Amino acid sequence: VIVAIELWKIYRLGKVEYPALRGINMQIRRGEFVAVVGPSGSGKSTLLNLFGALDRPTRGKVIIDGVEISSLRSDQLAELRNKKLGFVFQTFNLIPYMSAIDNVEVPMVASGVSPRVRRARAMELLAIVGLKGFEKNRPNELSGGQQQRVAIARALANDPQILLADEPTGNLDSKSAAEVIEVLHNLNKKGVTIIMVTHNLNLIRHCHRVLWMKDGLVEKEVEQSVT
Amino acid sequence: VIVAIELWKIYRLGKVEYPALRGINMQIRRGEFVAVVGPSGSGKSTLLNLFGALDRPTRGKVIIDGVEISSLRSDQLAELRNKKLGFVFQTFNLIPYMSAIDNVEVPMVASGVSPRVRRARAMELLAIVGLKGFEKNRPNELSGGQQQRVAIARALANDPQILLADEPTGNLDSKSAAEVIEVLHNLNKKGVTIIMVTHNLNLIRHCHRVLWMKDGLVEKEVEQSVT
Numbered sequence: 018v019i020v021a022i023e024l025w026k027i028y029r030l031g032k033v034e035y036p037a038l039r040g041i042n043m044q045i046r047r048g049e050f051v052a053v054v055g056p057s058g059s060g061k062s063t064l065l066n067l068f069g070a071l072d073r074p075t076r077g078k079v080i081i082d083g084v085e086i087s088s089l090r091s092d093q094l095a096e097l098r099n100k101k102l103g104f105v106f107q108t109f110n111l112i113p114y115m116s117a118i119d120n121v122e123v124p125m126v127a128s129g130v131s132p133r134v135r136r137a138r139a140m141e142l143l144a145i146v147g148l149k150g151f152e153k154n155r156p157n158e159l160s161g162g163q164q165q166r167v168a169i170a171r172a173l174a175n176d177p178q179i180l181l182a183d184e185p186t187g188n189l190d191s192k193s194a195a196e197v198i199e200v201l202h203n204l205n206k207k208g209v210t211i212i213m214v215t216h217n218l219n220l221i222r223h224c225h226r227v228l229w230m231k232d233g234l235v236e237k238e239v240e241q242s243v244t
Numbered sequence: 245v246i247v248a249i250e251l252w253k254i255y256r257l258g259k260v261e262y263p264a265l266r267g268i269n270m271q272i273r274r275g276e277f278v279a280v281v282g283p284s285g286s287g288k289s290t291l292l293n294l295f296g297a298l299d300r301p302t303r304g305k306v307i308i309d310g311v312e313i314s315s316l317r318s319d320q321l322a323e324l325r326n327k328k329l330g331f332v333f334q335t336f337n338l339i340p341y342m343s344a345i346d347n348v349e350v351p352m353v354a355s356g357v358s359p360r361v362r363r364a365r366a367m368e369l370l371a372i373v374g375l376k377g378f379e380k381n382r383p384n385e386l387s388g389g390q391q392q393r394v395a396i397a398r399a400l401a402n403d404p405q406i407l408l409a410d411e412p413t414g415n416l417d418s419k420s421a422a423e424v425i426e427v428l429h430n431l432n433k434k435g436v437t438i439i440m441v442t443h444n445l446n447l448i449r450h451c452h453r454v455l456w457m458k459d460g461l462v463e464k465e466v467e468q469s470v471t
């Protein structure tokens with residue numbers, strides 16, 4: 018459902034060129050739960066940003082659901098992102114002046130869901146990630162791990178087919194992290210394709226496949242048999 | 245060197261009062277390396293912010309180096325913070341329009357260090373945290389873990405006596421995290437007092453003491469014999 022063909026991303030810093038991705042080839046199958054791991058600076062977030070159409074590759078192609086995303090107009094791209102993709106950012110990217118529940122409702126406002134249904138769904142998602150009672154808090158009135166969980170709830174708001182999660186448990190204690198991973202696995206069993214970047218190797222045990230990145234390349238892939 | 249006496253922090257959200265800290269009593273000895281662990285939302289960052297004089301307690305006292313910090317004028321507080329304390333924030337708090345090296349120099353500008361000495365020290369600190377070659381990158385031109393390491397280098401800029409680190413390795417792979425912890429332990433051997441909040445229980449093995457927090461209280465303390 019997501020295909021990368023000879024994907025390159027070269028950042029320019031003044032006159033210097035920095036190749037963050039150096040020719041990535043990958044096929045993610047529908048319904049897979051893939052973990053992407055690797056050292057800090059190896060290109061994981063850059064790869065996820067290209068899959069989420071949040072950035073354009075310098076060279077190569079990204080194909081989502083059979084559509085090459087560089088061929089889409091910006092409004093078609095926004096619709097693809099809003100309807101099919103859920104994105105959990107490494108730095109949460111919550112809207113600071115809105116409450117947790119209003120943040121979770123944002124994707125549903127964009128897709129035209131009625132206010133009453135939006136509010137009920139946002140309440141349900143915040144309860145699922147363990148934040149019942151914190152709906153009215155704004156991001157600066159929440160702990161780091163609580164903000165992260167609001168970002169996860171927001172990514173699930175529109176029932177995405179594909180969830181891209183960049184370090185979704187970096188600020189969570191082991192119990193909260195296990196709860197979030199369980200939510201993701203339940204989603205995956207219902208058919209949601211998940212690509213998760215993580216530094217926590219304890220969390221990748223139940224993934225179908227693990228992609229190990231280093232210096233902008235996929236160094237190795239490990240298929241895991243998952244019960 | 246840091247004493248907390250009956251420390252309370254009650255946040256007000258509209259009409260609701262939320263006690264994030266409910267009477268913390270603690271003594272951190274000079275030269276100790278203390279880990280603070282506990283569930284997301286248990287009050288760790290709130291405690292560290294009070295120790296760093298970044299926030300005021302609702303009740304109770306914080307005493308640093310024998311001085312009760314609530315008795316200080318704001319300029320004396322700023323001087324204490326700049327000269328004696330180093331702070332690594334959970335969300336990095338880097339200045340977005342400045343390069344990594346300019347960010348690391350900020351505390352030294354405040355304490356009147358000459359430009360040439362500042363630049364040399366900042367270069368050295370960025371090399372120590374593994375960011376040689378990335379000095380000119382601005383925060384949005386760095387990966388999550390790289391930004392975190394710039395924040396650590398900045399906290400060490402003024403050779404602090406006390407280092408308060410809130411989740412310093414949340415975005416780092418295990419190798420980079422081990423390197424950062426080693427830097428902290430070397431500092432501690434030189435006499436720097438360190439209080440580190442972390443979710444990564446692999447990193448607390450070599451700390452002198454571990455404080456377990458839950459619901460705004462210290463649930464237990466564990467002294468560890470450290471070789």
Ligand SMILES: Nc1ncnc2c1ncn2[C@@H]1O[C@H](COP(=O)(O)OP(=O)(O)OP(=O)(O)O)[C@@H](O)[C@H]1O
Binds near residue numbers: 159161162282284
């Ligand atoms: N400004 C605020 N207004 C209201 N509530 C707040 C505010 N800041 C923090 N809180 C609440 O206080 C509690 C403790 O927050 P704190 O940030 O200290 O937790 P933490 O232990 O650092 O959590 P984490 O591990 O997720 O970073 C949380 O439940 C949070 O919602």
Ligand SMILES: Nc1ncnc2c1ncn2[C@@H]1O[C@H](COP(=O)(O)OP(=O)(O)OP(=O)(O)O)[C@@H](O)[C@H]1O
Binds near residue numbers: 028030035107381390
């Ligand atoms: N806008 C940019 N301009 C220049 N260089 C960049 C930019 N964004 C990222 N980089 C560089 O590209 C490399 C890959 O960054 P990326 O964020 O993908 O790494 P990562 O694997 O997600 O790391 P982490 O685990 O620390 O989050 C890094 O070395 C970073 O410095």
Ligand SMILES: [Mg+2]
Binds near residue numbers: 061062063107387
């Ligand atoms: Mg990243």
Ligand SMILES: [Mg+2]
Binds near residue numbers: 160162334410
């Ligand atoms: Mg915190």
